[in-house]
Amino acid sequence: MEFSHIALIAVTGLVAGFVNTVGGGGSLLTLPMLIFLGLPSATANGTNRVAVLVQSAVAVAGFRHKGVFDLHLGLLLGLPGLFGSILGARLAVDLPDAIFNNVLAAVMLLVLVIILFEPHKRFITISQEFLDNRRKIIAAVVFFFIGIYGGFIQAGVGFIIIACLSIIAGMSLVKINSLKVFVTTTFMLSSLAVFVYSGNIDWFIAFILAVGNALGGWFGSLFAVAKGDKWIKAILVVSVLAMAAKLLGIF
Numbered sequence: 001m002e003f004s005h006i007a008l009i010a011v012t013g014l015v016a017g018f019v020n021t022v023g024g025g026g027s028l029l030t031l032p033m034l035i036f037l038g039l040p041s042a043t044a045n046g047t048n049r050v051a052v053l054v055q056s057a058v059a060v061a062g063f064r065h066k067g068v069f070d071l072h073l074g075l076l077l078g079l080p081g082l083f084g085s086i087l088g089a090r091l092a093v094d095l096p097d098a099i100f101n102n103v104l105a106a107v108m109l110l111v112l113v114i115i116l117f118e119p120h121k122r123f124i125t126i127s128q129e130f131l132d133n134r135r136k137i138i139a140a141v142v143f144f145f146i147g148i149y150g151g152f153i154q155a156g157v158g159f160i161i162i163a164c165l166s167i168i169a170g171m172s173l174v175k176i177n178s179l180k181v182f183v184t185t186t187f188m189l190s191s192l193a194v195f196v197y198s199g200n201i202d203w204f205i206a207f208i209l210a211v212g213n214a215l216g217g218w219f220g221s222l223f224a225v226a227k228g229d230k231w232i233k234a235i236l237v238v239s240v241l242a243m244a245a246k247l248l249g250i251f
Helices: 003-022 027-036 041-065 071-094 097-117 119-123 133-152 157-169 173-197 203-226 232-247
Strands: none
Touching (some): 003 027, 003 041, 003 203, 027 041, 071 133, 071 173, 133 157, 157 173
């Protein structure tokens, strides 16, 4: 592998780890990049998950370091997502490359709508929320299906988690981000096992990407608590549009 490719993987991983933690959508950068470098879609999907797992674990540590994390609620959401992710990962492993690339491009464009219009923002509050039993049951069911999506494609799942928690719980964006990275860690563990078992991991690339993601995840967790994610939007929008166009064969 050329040095320029190694540098591209590392830098993209760093940016993606930061973006994933502050808001979401980092895999919308890394996953197409791995496909463009020649990895089959299933291998790119599995390799990316190694880095996301490391980044999410580091980000959880960062949020805990800042005292922003609810373990009980994290488990309530993460366990259903874990079981759902196994189903999604099995589907991703068996899907042909051409179909996967088209699905990924469509998902990228749908996520772009969420990035641009942010329909979930109207539900975000600045105070501590209270989840009654009914909302907890709804959240658990929703996160089972989020787990299926996360196991299947993962890219953009952060925005889906943000939107769902905003609507169901109306909690602050900082707390949503702390839960998001924990939930991502849980269903990365189960879905990654499927990709490892099927041999769809490039471990050398995964290591490089994981180092970048981990650094980005740590800095992102500190930044998220301090400031937020508004300035990332413009860069992410341009990147997502360009990569979706490439996946769809427009250029």
